[in-house]
Structure formats: structure tokens, C-alpha cells
Amino acid sequence: MTAAKGFFTDTSLCIGCKACEVACKQWNQLPADGLHFSGNSYDNTGHLGASTWRHVAFVEQTLPAALGAENDSSVGMRWLMESDVCKHCQRAGCLEACPTGAIIRTEFDSVYVQPDVCNGCGYCVAACPFGVIDRRDDDGRAWKCTLCYDRLSDGMTPACAKSCPTESIQFGDVEELRVRAEGRLAQLEQRGVRGAQLYGQDARSQPGTGGLNAFFLLLDEPEVYNLPPDPVVPTVKGRESWTFAGLAAAGMFLTAVAGAVLARSRSIR
Amino acid sequence: MTTVPVHPVPFLGPRELSRDTDGREVDPSLGLLQGEGAAQRVRTPEPHPGHLAPTRLDAAARTPTYYGLPVLQEPVWIWTVPAYLFVGGLAGAASALGAASLIAGGPALERLEIRCRVLGLVGDVLGSGLLIADLGRPGRFFNMLRVFRPTSPMSVGSWILALSGAANGAGVLLGRRRGVLGAAGRVGTAAGGGLGALLAGYTGVLLANTAVPLWQAARRELPVLFVGSGMASAGAVLELFPDSGASRKLTHWYGSIGKVVALGAMVAMERSAPRAPRVTEPLRSGATGALWRAGLALTAAGLFASGLGNGTRRRERIAAALTLAGALATRLAVVHAGKRSARDPRATFEGQRAGMGAAELSRAPVPKPAAFKLPVVR
Numbered sequence: 001m002t003a004a005k006g007f008f009t010d011t012s013l014c015i016g017c018k019a020c021e022v023a024c025k026q027w028n029q030l031p032a033d034g035l036h037f038s039g040n041s042y043d044n045t046g047h048l049g050a051s052t053w054r055h056v057a058f059v060e061q062t063l064p065a066a067l068g069a070e071n072d073s074s075v076g077m078r079w080l081m082e083s084d085v086c087k088h089c090q091r092a093g094c095l096e097a098c099p100t101g102a103i104i105r106t107e108f109d110s111v112y113v114q115p116d117v118c119n120g121c122g123y124c125v126a127a128c129p130f131g132v133i134d135r136r137d138d139d140g141r142a143w144k145c146t147l148c149y150d151r152l153s154d155g156m157t158p159a160c161a162k163s164c165p166t167e168s169i170q171f172g173d174v175e176e177l178r179v180r181a182e183g184r185l186a187q188l189e190q191r192g193v194r195g196a197q198l199y200g201q202d203a204r205s206q207p208g209t210g211g212l213n214a215f216f217l218l219l220d221e222p223e224v225y226n227l228p229p230d231p232v233v234p235t236v237k238g239r240e241s242w243t244f245a246g247l248a249a250a251g252m253f254l255t256a257v258a259g260a261v262l263a264r265s266r267s268i269r
Numbered sequence: 270m271t272t273v274p275v276h277p278v279p280f281l282g283p284r285e286l287s288r289d290t291d292g293r294e295v296d297p298s299l300g301l302l303q304g305e306g307a308a309q310r311v312r313t314p315e316p317h318p319g320h321l322a323p324t325r326l327d328a329a330a331r332t333p334t335y336y337g338l339p340v341l342q343e344p345v346w347i348w349t350v351p352a353y354l355f356v357g358g359l360a361g362a363a364s365a366l367g368a369a370s371l372i373a374g375g376p377a378l379e380r381l382e383i384r385c386r387v388l389g390l391v392g393d394v395l396g397s398g399l400l401i402a403d404l405g406r407p408g409r410f411f412n413m414l415r416v417f418r419p420t421s422p423m424s425v426g427s428w429i430l431a432l433s434g435a436a437n438g439a440g441v442l443l444g445r446r447r448g449v450l451g452a453a454g455r456v457g458t459a460a461g462g463g464l465g466a467l468l469a470g471y472t473g474v475l476l477a478n479t480a481v482p483l484w485q486a487a488r489r490e491l492p493v494l495f496v497g498s499g500m501a502s503a504g505a506v507l508e509l510f511p512d513s514g515a516s517r518k519l520t521h522w523y524g525s526i527g528k529v530v531a532l533g534a535m536v537a538m539e540r541s542a543p544r545a546p547r548v549t550e551p552l553r554s555g556a557t558g559a560l561w562r563a564g565l566a567l568t569a570a571g572l573f574a575s576g577l578g579n580g581t582r583r584r585e586r587i588a589a590a591l592t593l594a595g596a597l598a599t600r601l602a603v604v605h606a607g608k609r610s611a612r613d614p615r616a617t618f619e620g621q622r623a624g625m626g627a628a629e630l631s632r633a634p635v636p637k638p639a640a641f642k643l644p645v646v647r
Contacts, residue, residue, distance in 0.1 A: 032292020120405020
């Protein structure tokens with residue numbers, strides 16, 4: 001296996017041009033999502049989905065004085081933009097839920113859905129704590145970002161990172177990206193930006209997923225960008241559920257046996 | 270001098286872009302369709318993303334959301350999945366009762382044992398059909414048995430269902446034979462009973478092992494609820510066609526215990542998220558709340574109407590019908606309430622902020638699962 005590859009998406013550099021969305025659609029030859037007006041700022045994409053593997057979120061925020069409106073030329077208002085993508089989790093809910101083995105971990109440590117194996121059971125859709133993977137109704141299979149597996153195999157950069165004009169999307173070895181992210185956060189703090197935080201950069205900061213191979217630098221709380229504040233791979237909680245299922249099943253069988261014994265000896269009314 | 274043929278370029282306005290093409294804008298005669306998403310089938314170009322209704326209602330609320338849009342994908346399962354939860358639980362509980370009658374019941378319960386065996390097998394076959402109907406690619410249903418993946422309740426459950434069907438099938442086909450074949454049939458019935466108990470229980474884990482806030486919060490109660498409800502519905506189906514004597518009493522006893530267990534689990538489930546009431550909100554309000562209360566009321570009415578036995582056949586049948594309706598309503602309510610909690614970003618955000626995310630696990634980061642080599646059928 002080569003070194004783990006991933007994205008560091010630095011939202012403080014995002015200008016909301018959506019070049020990543022377009023490049024992803026073009027390279028992967030994904031169908032369009034339609035020309036629909038949402039009214040939600042400049043975001044007419046809405047959310048990641050089966051044929052949307054990059055999504056740029058737009059947040060128009062009224063700045064509280066505490067966040068230092070004086071640093072901003074547009075007084076009292078700021079733009080938050082973030083290019084969202086599959087996180088390629090270390091503990092991936094979709095992968096652990098897949099009953100067919102269609103979802104695999106590749107040599108780049110990314111999470112990949114094999115379209116020729118997927119039978120469209122939809123379990124990964126419910127298991128992803130980020131709402132990334134989705135089943136396309138008319139296709140019947142589950143789809144998500146492949147981390148441009150085809151481009152990586154040829155030593156190329158994923159289409160979204162390649163097209164990003166401001167290096168908001170940085171691609172590389174996860175270890176190296178992590179160092180770069182820590183440095184960038186320190187730099188922002190030094191410049192007086194308050195409220196900036198890294199999201200999912202390692203297992204310590206996000207124990208529920210064991211860290212994300214595609215992590216983020218955010219300028220506000222995760223909820224603002226539609227990211228869960230404390231995501232967890234469902235499997236680790238499933239263990240407790242299995243215990244209760246085992247006990248309940250044993251209880252059912254014992255009840256039946258006890259009932260049969262009692263019925264035979266005519267002691268049930 | 271050769272003339273270069275000129276291809277007329279059609280004008281693509283918004284209408285043409287959204288209706289007449291799949292939006293890829295790749296002319297197959299000029300460009301290769303070989304991208305990772307190129308095989309994605311598009312029958313109806315550009316379905317309208319229904320959730321994109323503009324909303325500013327959340328602006329003043331304490332927890333921010335992203336325009337109130339869902340953070341999770343709503344489970345894509347259709348009505349066949351709650352129907353399967355009902356049928357599978359019923360079949361599993363019937364198989365367990367049949368096996369118990371074979372092991373401990375003696376000749377007085379032989380008729381009940383046969384009825385349970387058949388009910389178990391029919392349920393296994395019908396349940397498999399319902400699950401296959403839900404697949405996006407039903408023709409690939411056999412891929413379910415391509416690997417065994419212990420981290421996936423769907424994979425474990427597929428194996429339980431397949432083995433349970435095989436065991437019950439052997440029981441039905443061979444159970445009355447003599448000699449070795451008959452012994453194999455009886456082993457099948459007994460094994461089908463154990464697998465049936467697991468079949469009724471695993472469906473709770475199947476829902477709990479997801480990111481859906483309501484199901485995840487109810488991970489302890491759901492398997493117990495489905496086991497109890499399965500026992501109640503198996504008893505009710507047997508009571509619709511009443512037997513007599515010992516088997517009638519056993520059926521009544523088994524079903525009544527199931528109803529009590531199911532009601533207890535339902536009450537516990539309503540209290541499963543005391544720190545974040547938003548998570549269990551779909552059980553209290555709206556259509557899903559009404560369905561949930563109907564499930565509770567019908568199950569309780571079934572328990573009350575069947576009384577302590579000694580009832581007339583007519584009363585027994587009414588009680589059985591109430592119980593079955595209650596079990597079905599409960600399954601529908603659980604599935605649709607879960608879907609609603611997945612659509613509500615606040616259920617996820619407030620639940621996780623109240624410590625229901627990774628915080629309720631041990632502080633240590635979750636280790637990567639041990640790499641296990643899986644046999645892959647090609």
C-alpha cells in the first residue's frame with residue numbers, strides 16, 4: 001500500500017467558484033442534477049448525493065461583534081464557503097455496513113464502491129454519519145466520491161484539487177496534509193481570526209471515525225456547514241445492540257421451551 | 270477541395286438542458302464515456318431534489334443548521350422493508366415455537382409443531398422476496414451471500430435468513446420421514462428454531478447500526494421490541510385459526526408474553542433519549558407519532574381482549590387481529606419515524622451535542638478493525 005492519500009480542504013481560502021463541482025462532474029462524467037433555484041444563497045446544489053461528489057456550501061453570516069467585524073471590509077457580514085466531499089473515514093460506516101463487499105479500501109487508503117458488485121441494498125446510505133453516499137433511484141446502485149481512483153492510479157491529482165484556483169482543496173499524503181493544516185491554523189490564529197478549527201484531522205480530534213482522510217479547516221462550528229459535531233461509525237454502537245438481540249433471542253427460545261414443557265404437564269391455564 | 274462537414278449545434282436552453290439530456294454533455298460519437306460515474310444509469314434525467322425548499326425559519330434558533338437541510342441521507346428503503354420486519358419477526362418466532370414443541374412438547378404438540386414449521390418456512394420465503402424487491406438491482410440479490418461480514422448486520426442477517434430458510438425447508442420436507450432423513454428433518458426444525466430467534470432479533474440491530482439518530486438511540490430497545498412483537502404476531506396468526514387443548518394454551522401464553530415484552534420495550538424506547546428530546550420527537554408528533562400510538566394501543570388492546578384465556582373463539586380471533594395490526598403499525602412507525610429523524614438536522618446536532626455521538630463511548634479513539642481475510646465467491 002502506498003501512503004494514505006486524502007484532501008485537506010481549507011475553507012478560509014474557498015472563494016465559492018464551484019470549479020471543483022464542475023471538474024468532478026466532467027471528469028467522472030456524472031449526470032446533471034437539474035437547474036433548480038433553491039434560494040439558499042448561491043447554493044443550488046444542496047447536498048452531496050449519488051451524482052454530486054463535491055458540493056460547495058455558502059453561508060451568509062451576520063457577524064457578532066465578538067468575532068471581530070472590524071477585520072472585515074464588508075462591515076458586519078461575512079461569507080463562509082466550504083467544498084464538501086466524501087471524508088474517506090478511517091472507520092467508514094458505509095464500508096463496514098456493506099453486505100456484498102462492494103465497498104472496499106483501496107491501496108490509497110480511500111473508500112471505493114465497486115459499481116459491478118453493488119446490488120443497491122441501501123444499507124450504506126443509512127450507515128454514513130455524514131450523509132455522503134446515496135443510491136440513485138433510476139440507476140439502483142450506491143455512488144460516492146472515488147477520490148478519483150482512476151486518476152490516482154495514473155499518478156495524477158484528483159480533478160477537484162487540480163481545478164481549485166486558490167488551493168483551498170489540497171491533495172496529498174494525509175500525514176503531510178495534517179502538518180500543513182496545523183501550520184495554517186496557527187497562522188490564522190496569529191492573524192487574529194477567531195473561531196477557526198480543524199475538523200476530523202486525526203483520531204484524537206474525532207474518535208468516532210478514527211480521523212478523516214479528507215479533513216477540513218472551518219471558520220465556525222461544524223453545524224454551520226451541515227457537518228455533524230461528533231460523528232460516530234455506527235458499528236461501534238451496534239455491538240451493544242447485538243448483545244441485547246442475543247439476550248432477547250435466547251429469551252424467546254427459552255420462553256418457547258418452557259411453555260412447551262408446561263403445556264405438556266398441563267400447568268398452563 | 271474537400272468540404273468539412275458542419276455539425277449543427279443545437280441551442281441548449283434551460284428546458285433542453287433539464288429535460289432532453291442527462292446533462293453529461295458528452296456526445297458519444299466524439300467523446301469516450303469511460304469516467305468513474307459514466308456507467309451511472311439515467312432513466313429520468315434530473316429528478317427534482319425535493320428537499321431544496323428555501324427556508325429562513327432556523328435563523329433565530331439556538332443551534333445553527335444549514336438552511337434547515339438534512340445532514341444525513343434519508344434511508345432509501347421502501348414499504349417492503351417494514352413489511353419484511355413484520356414477516357421476518359413472525360416467521361422467526363413461529364420457528365422458535367415449532368422447535369420448542371418438537372424438543373419438549375411430545376405428541377400433544379405435534380400439530381402445533383407442523384403448523385409452526387410451515388409458517389416459519391413461508392415467512393422466510395416471503396421475507397426474502399420482500400427484501401429482494403427493495404434492492405436497487407434485484408438481479409444481483411445473490412451478491413448478499415458473496416461474503417460474510419461480521420460488521421454488517423445486513424450481511425449477518427442475510428446469512429441467518431438463508432440458513433433459516435434452508436433449515437425450515439428441511440424440517441417441512443423431511444420432518445415426517447422415518448430413519449436418517451427424518452432425523453435430518455428434525456435437526457433442521459431444531460436449528461430453524463435457533464436461527465428463527467436470531468432472525469427476529471437481528472432486525473433490531475439492522476436498524477440500530479445506522480447513523481439515523483432515533484434508531485441509534487434505541488439500539489438497546491429495538492431488538493427486544495422486535496423479538497416481543499414477533500412472538501405476539503406468531504401467536505396471533507396461530508390463534509386466527511385456533512387449535513385446541515395444550516397447543517391452544519401454549520400459543521396464548523407465548524403470544525401474551527410477547528405482547529408484554531413489546532409494550533415494555535416501546536415505553537422504554539420513548540425514554541431512550543432523555544437528554545435530547547428532539548431525537549425521539551417523531552414518536553410523539555405528526556403522522557409517525559399517530560402510527561406509533563396506534564401500535565401501542567392496538568397491541569395493548571390485543572393483550573386485553575385475549576384476556577387470560579378461556580375466551581370464546583370469536584374473542585380470540587378479534588384479539589389476534591388487533592395484535593397483528595398493532596405489530597404492523599409498530600414496524601411502520603419505527604421505520605418512518607427513523608426516516609423523519611434522519612431528515613431533521615437538529616436530531617443529529619442536538620443529540621451529538623448532548624453527548625449521544627462518540628462521546629458516550631470510551632474516551633480512547635476507536636481502533637481500526639482487525640483486518641480479516643474474507644472468502645470471496647467469484
